[in-house]
Amino acid sequence: MKKLLLFFLLSSSTAYAQRNFIIDETVFGPSKFAPKTIFGMQWTKNTDQFTHLDATYQNLVSRNAKDKWSENVIANTKDLKSALEKVIIDDKYSLKSFPYNYEWLDEDNIKFQIAGEKNRFDISYNIKAKSAKILKTLPSGLENTEESTHTAYLIGNNIEILTTAGEKIQVTKDTVDGIVNGSSNTHRQEFGIHKGMWWSPNGKNLLYYRKDETMVTKYPLPQWDTRIATIKNTRYPMAGMKSEEVTLIVFNTETKSYTTLKTAEPKEQYLTSVTWDPSNEFVYAGVLNRGQDHLKLNQYNAHTGDFVKTLFEEKSKTWVEPQHELTFLPNNTTQFLYQTDKEGYNQLYLYNTNGKLIKHLGYNDIIVEDFKGFNSNGTKAYYVGVTNKGLERHLYAVELKSGKTTQLTKTNGVHNATISPNGNYTLDQFSNLTTPYKVQIINNKDGQTKSIFEASNPFEGQINMPKIEFKEFISPDSKTPLNARITYPINFDSSKKYPVMVYLYGGSHAQMITDRWLGGVGYFDLYMAQNGYIVFTLDNRGSDARGRDFTRVTHRQLGEAEIADQLVGFDYLKSLPYVDKENMGIFGWSYGGFMTTSLMTKHNSTFKAGVAGGPVMDWKYYEVMYGERYMDTPQENPEGYKKTSLLDKADRLKGNLLIIHGAQDPVVVQQHSMDFVEQCIKNGIQVDYFLYPTHEHNVRGKDRIHMYDKIAKYFDIHLKK
Structure with a gap:
């Protein structure tokens, strides 16, 4: 009877425990009530195996199709700490869980970053040997880093490079207020701009934006944190007024020489979709007029800066809005994918470097939202596309030669999915109106699915949820x-x-x-x-x-x-x-x-x-x-x-x-x-x-x-x- 009474009391208290949000939870609720998720999901190289952290965040587990995706612990935080103690000698760092931001280098080695008090380390860790190696060491606190063989970063409005030999190269030395180098805040980050520096594929040349906004009006922003208020000025080009002037410059780390791309007049134009050619010989840039209704995709010689040719042009009675860099095919460096909505929906177009359109790879009215890459032999491309009148996102595979497109995820909702290296399986994460978070594996040959994880409703029994x-x-x-x-x-x-x-x-x-x-x-x-x-x-x-x-x-x-x-x-x-x-x-x-x-x-x-x-x-x-x-x-x-x-x-x-x-x-x-x-x-x-x-x-x-x-x-x- 006592047990029955206790159960009744507990049940009653649970039933009446549900409540509404307090005002603080309008801000902190999304983290407090976030559905449980799986962290660090990655396909391993050349296999039908993927890995992720377990529920304790202390172990890296592997799942393989051959053993029906059952969990197998392959690494743990304790062994990783022991390995790191042998290679990081003179710095303090914290490792409370297994790093979730790792990536596979090959079947046995992962790569991740760890921050110490003095330095930031790029680490490779061999899962089988339980040994670690420092791949790169960088001072802590570097801002806006762009990494390749060497590392470029910003100090204020100037660029500095730290070479693999530890040499510092000051690329720019501008002191004039309004001259900004290497910043992603160029053209106010419109046109898909998310970076201001690009290393050449061989890591020898750094391409960067140089923004001259000395002619742009200073706009005063009052600051109230001193007894006498001060003014902080920001360069703010209002509609119809003078805008910034931007150029693209190539810095050669071996010769220490500079080459400015001859992007021509007028100076008030937008330079977008900046991409290195795989050969290291050329740079591509979309040159968009200030009126934003005429785009030219141009090719420039990276060594002389000379204009080579216009591959194609895009015009509109309203506006043209480039949002993406070019994506070169892994097995054909003379062909690339270009994204545009010129025919109604943002889709993929296959061009060659002569500017010839080879294939429109669009599918119905699907909008390409997130390009996911290629299969191992470069014959297919994958992307997450918008469908169902904008409500849903699904993963699609398109054959580059024929244009045949296959929808790989089917359950209604918003999906973020990746393909195994050999293309046999899809690792699918999704949610919908009533599903907080679910992970499943899809067999791409027969469409069969296997649920790996499904989060419970985080509000159940706690919060009164409206319909x-x-x-x-x-x-x-x-x-x-x-x-x-x-x-x-x-x-x-x-x-x-x-x-x-x-x-x-x-x-x-x-x-x-x-x-x-x-x-x-x-x-x-x-x-x-x-x-x-x-x-x-x-x-x-x-x-x-x-x-x-x-x-x-x-x-x-x-x-x-x-x-x-x-x-x-x-x-x-x-x-x-x-x-x-x-x-x-x-x-x-x-x-x-x-x-x-x-x-x-x-x-x-x-x-x-x-x-x-x-x-x-x-x-x-x-x-x-x-x-x-x-x-x-x-x-x-x-x-x-x-x-x-x-x-x-x-x-x-x-x-x-x-x-x-x-x-x-x-x-x-x-x-x-x-x-x-x-x-x-x-x-x-x-x-x-x-x-x-x-x-x-x-x-x-x-x-x-x-x-x-x-x-x-x-x-x-x-x-x-």
């Missing part, structure tokens, strides 16, 4: 499907009425709704749903992962098609009997702040309250690279800029609007919101304003909890009866 549901609408053009998501209040009762919070972004290169765990919903959305709100989000035209035409409809008129699509969703909400249409709120950040303010002014009868974070209020204040792609310059498109500006529409503001801005914002400068507030004052319109003095474009860390608490309370004050 999340996908919706689909048709845009006002009567032909374009739009994805939406509704998160319902806890204990939803359709006979009651609930206030609404719309959360939106609406801009390019972002997608809010995918068929991943929880449907991509954020923890603040969940928090608001738990506190009695219907939370609604819709991906309008102009957002990501739906193809060229879905995006280009916004050209020269940002906010028009996007708002028209959002209104379709709002009309649906207002038609629902359980929606309190008199108490609807809207919240968005950055582009979403622009959308929020646009809706609170241009369609001012829909929302009773809104929160606009870091909002663009006038596109003429935004930077050149992003702004001119969509709007052209203010000189070229004065009507478009006037129509999208919110500064002359402040008098239309109705309802309660809270504007939040970071005082150090270098992306959407504070001038946007300050000028809008000034217009509200002049028109006798009340508006609420809150500044985060030490933050940039996003409010981060513990202060983000403060921000979410403020937003939640703002909606509670104005939307709850």
Whole structure:
């Protein structure tokens, strides 16, 4: 009886232990309640075997198809520590678990990095011999490293190289404010730019960006951390104003000579898709005009800098947006893959180095999102592609010769998968709306699957979780499907009425709704749903992962098609009997702040309250690279800029609007919101304003909890009866 009573008490306490999120968990919840995962999954070389860390993170385990994927411990942290003690003598380091960022060098050896107090070590470890070897030693604290035979890194705005012999070579010595070398922050990281230096395949030549922004206007950012406030200037090229001038330079580590690629005039152009030829003789660069509607893929002689030829050109009535470097075939160094959406969807095109198109490797309307590489003999390429109207991601294999494409993952959801070296198996990780995380092996010959790991629901028995549901609408053009998501209040009762919070972004290169765990919903959305709100989000035209035409409809008129699509969703909400249409709120950040303010002014009868974070209020204040792609310059498109500006529409503001801005914002400068507030004052319109003095474009860390608490309370004050 005592055992039965104890079981009853435990069961009762468990049943009533479920709770809602506290406000702190809107920020720290994603890590606190993350589904359990498997770390360090890697295929070994030339086998049908893969490895990963076990649940303790102390052991490296192997799974092989021949023994039905059962676990076999092949290495452990204890043995690894013993091996490292023999090779790292004069430095202190910490190794609390087996390194998950390892990679296989061959069937017996792995490679990984470990950081000491003085140095960072590249280590190889022989699994069978249990022995370690230092492959490279670098001083700790090097920033923006680019590694090959030698290592290049940045010191401020200059480049230095540390050779394998320990020699330091100062590549650049610029001291002029506004001259920046080797930085990934070139062209403000648009056009897929993620690095500013590239080693040649033989490791002898370093190609790098040299950015001259001395002619770009300095924009003042007040700093509040001293008794007398100071000014930190950032170079900010606003739409229609003078932009930076960029060149590409090759530094030869043997001769210490410099060669500037002759990318020609005008100086205000964008250099993208930078790629070395496998021969080390040439460099390829996409030269995009400032108007961003004409791209030339050019070849240059790496030794003389001379222009060799234009392989092909790409033009558009809207914009051309290169996002990727060239990918050369492993077994044919005269052929490469190029990605473009010129025919509607970002797909693979096989070219040769003469510029001849050999094969369009696209498949239906699938968008290539993540190129995964080639099979061992270089006859197939693999990529993760977007499908099902943008909701899902799947792994595809394409035969380079025939173009035949096969979808390798089938379960609905968002997949991140890799292929075994011989192509026999797919190691598949995925989630969907109701599946937190699952790992499975797929036999590529017969399609049979074997589950390796499936995470449990991390909220089970702890958190009251709202119902999340996908919706689909048709845009006002009567032909374009739009994805939406509704998160319902806890204990939803359709006979009651609930206030609404719309959360939106609406801009390019972002997608809010995918068929991943929880449907991509954020923890603040969940928090608001738990506190009695219907939370609604819709991906309008102009957002990501739906193809060229879905995006280009916004050209020269940002906010028009996007708002028209959002209104379709709002009309649906207002038609629902359980929606309190008199108490609807809207919240968005950055582009979403622009959308929020646009809706609170241009369609001012829909929302009773809104929160606009870091909002663009006038596109003429935004930077050149992003702004001119969509709007052209203010000189070229004065009507478009006037129509999208919110500064002359402040008098239309109705309802309660809270504007939040970071005082150090270098992306959407504070001038946007300050000028809008000034217009509200002049028109006798009340508006609420809150500044985060030490933050940039996003409010981060513990202060983000403060921000979410403020937003939640703002909606509670104005939307709850």
